[in-house]
Amino acid sequence: MTSQNRSSRSSRGTVLLIALGFLVAALMVGGVLWARSHLTWIKEQRGGGAWSLTYEARSVRGEDRATAVRYRHSPGQYETKERDERLGSTTLPWSTEVVVNTGAEARVEVTPAGRGIASCRILLDGVRVVAQGASPGPGKPAVCDVITSSTPEKWPR
Incomplete structure (x- = not known):
């Protein structure tokens, strides 16, 4: 060779x-x-679309206490059923971080003590306010709710 x-x-x-x-x-x-x-399509197929939200409650007037706080969340990113939690007497301000599936209702309700007035907010990723509310009158609950975007990673403005 x-x-x-x-x-x-x-x-x-x-x-x-x-x-x-x-x-x-x-x-x-x-x-x-x-x-x-195709990331959105992939997430929809695997059923793992969820949002990280922060629920907040504050006293606007009256005692720094709520007689009840109720909130809705998803137990896990891959579980489709929502869970409602109920707390009894709670010191305000109060907050918690939750996961809520895409297209599901995010909700927090705060009942102020006595004749107080409360406010609530729902924040996306702990920063952007996507819902807020206040008691319509003394002793009435403040309610915040929003349906989360059904498209993963795209929350409308």
Whole structure:
């Protein structure tokens, strides 16, 4: 075998390895681009779309206490059923972080003590206010509720 044949085989092997490397890289980049553009669809299929919300309650007037706080949340990101929690006498201000599935109702209700007035807020990711409310009168509950966006990662403005 001549040195020219060996060098020809070597260069063909190198070209083949380079072409194979480019093919693998192209498939990986294509897969990442496809996954990014179909992320919402993927989340909807696996049933894991949920929102991280913060419920807050405060006393506007009267005692810094609520006779009751009720709130709704999803027990887990992959569970479709909502759970209602009820707290008895609660010191205000009060807050809790919850998970609420996409397209589900997020709700908090605060009943002020005596003839007090309370307020409530629901915050998306602990920052953006998506619902707020106040007692319509002394001793009446403040209610905040909102239906979460049914599209994962896209909450309307």
